[in-house]
Amino acid sequence: MSDISNTHNAHTDDGRIAHAHDPSYGINIMIWLILISLTVITVAVAGIDLGNFTLFVAMLVAAVKSTFVINYFMHIKFDDAIFKIFLILVILVLFVVFVLTGFDVFYR
Amino acid sequence: MSTNATHTAAESHDAHVHVHRDDYGAKMGMWLFLFTELLLFGGLFILYMAYRVEYIQQFQIAAKELKVYMGGVNTIILLTSSLTMVLSIVALQRKNVQASIFWLVTTIVFALGFMVVKYFEWSDKFHHGIYPKGPGLMDKSQGEIIFFGLYYTMTGLHGLHVIIGVGLLTAMLIQIKRNKVRPDRFVPLENAGLYWHLVDLIWIFLFPLFYLLH
CATH class of the missing domain: 1.20.5 (Single alpha-helices involved in coiled-coils or other helix-helix interfaces)
Known part of the structure; x- marks a missing residue:
C-alpha cells in the first residue's frame, strides 16, 4: 500500500512537475x-x-x-492564487507610486 | 511478491532522481523577474506622466510627428506574435513538436519584423534631424525635446527587450530541436513566452501614449 502511494507520489512529484491542463x-x-x-x-x-x-x-x-x-x-487566470496575489500587489505598488507622484505634479 | 515491491520502490526512486526539477519554482522565479521589469518601465511611465502634465500642448504637437500607421502596424505585429507564441506552447503541450517549432519561428519572424519597422521609423526621425543635439530637435520647444527624449528612451528600452526576446526565443528553438524542451518539459518555453508577452504588454501602453494622444 505504501509502495503504491510512493509510486504515485513519484509520478506527480509533489506537484513540482507541470502538467498541461487541456491546452x-x-x-x-x-x-x-x-x-x-x-x-x-x-x-x-x-x-x-x-x-x-x-x-x-x-x-x-x-x-x-x-x-x-x-x-x-x-495564463494567470488558470494559475495558483499566489501568482494572482503577487501580481495584484505589484500593480497596487505601481498605482500608489503613480497617485503619490500625481499629487505632486497635479497640485504644484 | 516481495521482489515486485522492491522493484516498484526502486523504480519510483529512480523516477524521483530522474525528474530533479521544479517547474513551479521556475515559473515563480520568472514572474518575480517580470515584476522588476514592470517597476523598471513603471518608473519611465511616471516620468512621462509628470512631463505630460507640465507640457501638455507641446506633447500633443510632438506626437503629431509620429506616424500612426507605423505604430499601428507594429501593434498588430506584436499582438499577433503574442498569439503565435501561445500557439507554440499549446502545440508543444499537445505533443505536436513540429507545429510548436513552426509557431515559434513565426514568432521570431514577427519580432524581427517589428524591429524592421522600428528601424525605418527611427531612420525617418534621424533624417529630419530629430536626434540628440540634432538640428531638427534643437529648433523645437522644451516640451517637444522632452517628448522625443522620452520617445527614444522608452521605445529604445522596449526595442532592446524585443532583441533580447528574439535571442531567448531562438535559444528555445535550439532547445526544442535538441529535445531538451519537449512535451513533458514545456515550462522553459512557457517562461520565454511570459517574457515575450511582457514585451507586448508594455507596447500596449507605449503605443497610445506616444502615437495617439494628439
Whole structure:
C-alpha cells in the first residue's frame, strides 16, 4: 500500500512537475481577435477630441487589453492564487507610486 | 511478491532522481523577474506622466510627428506574435513538436519584423534631424525635446527587450530541436513566452501614449 502511494507520489512529484491542463488553440485565437478589434477601435477614435477624457479613454482601453493578455496569454487566470496575489500587489505598488507622484505634479 | 515491491520502490526512486526539477519554482522565479521589469518601465511611465502634465500642448504637437500607421502596424505585429507564441506552447503541450517549432519561428519572424519597422521609423526621425543635439530637435520647444527624449528612451528600452526576446526565443528553438524542451518539459518555453508577452504588454501602453494622444 505504501509502495503504491510512493509510486504515485513519484509520478506527480509533489506537484513540482507541470502538467498541461487541456491546452486549446481556440480560446487564444478569440482573445487575439478581441485585442486586434480593440486596437482598431482605439486608432479609429483617436481623431475624436474628448478633451480631458482622451488620455483616460486611451489608458482604459490599454488596461482592458492588458487584462486579456495577462489572464489568457500569460495564463494567470488558470494559475495558483499566489501568482494572482503577487501580481495584484505589484500593480497596487505601481498605482500608489503613480497617485503619490500625481499629487505632486497635479497640485504644484 | 516481495521482489515486485522492491522493484516498484526502486523504480519510483529512480523516477524521483530522474525528474530533479521544479517547474513551479521556475515559473515563480520568472514572474518575480517580470515584476522588476514592470517597476523598471513603471518608473519611465511616471516620468512621462509628470512631463505630460507640465507640457501638455507641446506633447500633443510632438506626437503629431509620429506616424500612426507605423505604430499601428507594429501593434498588430506584436499582438499577433503574442498569439503565435501561445500557439507554440499549446502545440508543444499537445505533443505536436513540429507545429510548436513552426509557431515559434513565426514568432521570431514577427519580432524581427517589428524591429524592421522600428528601424525605418527611427531612420525617418534621424533624417529630419530629430536626434540628440540634432538640428531638427534643437529648433523645437522644451516640451517637444522632452517628448522625443522620452520617445527614444522608452521605445529604445522596449526595442532592446524585443532583441533580447528574439535571442531567448531562438535559444528555445535550439532547445526544442535538441529535445531538451519537449512535451513533458514545456515550462522553459512557457517562461520565454511570459517574457515575450511582457514585451507586448508594455507596447500596449507605449503605443497610445506616444502615437495617439494628439
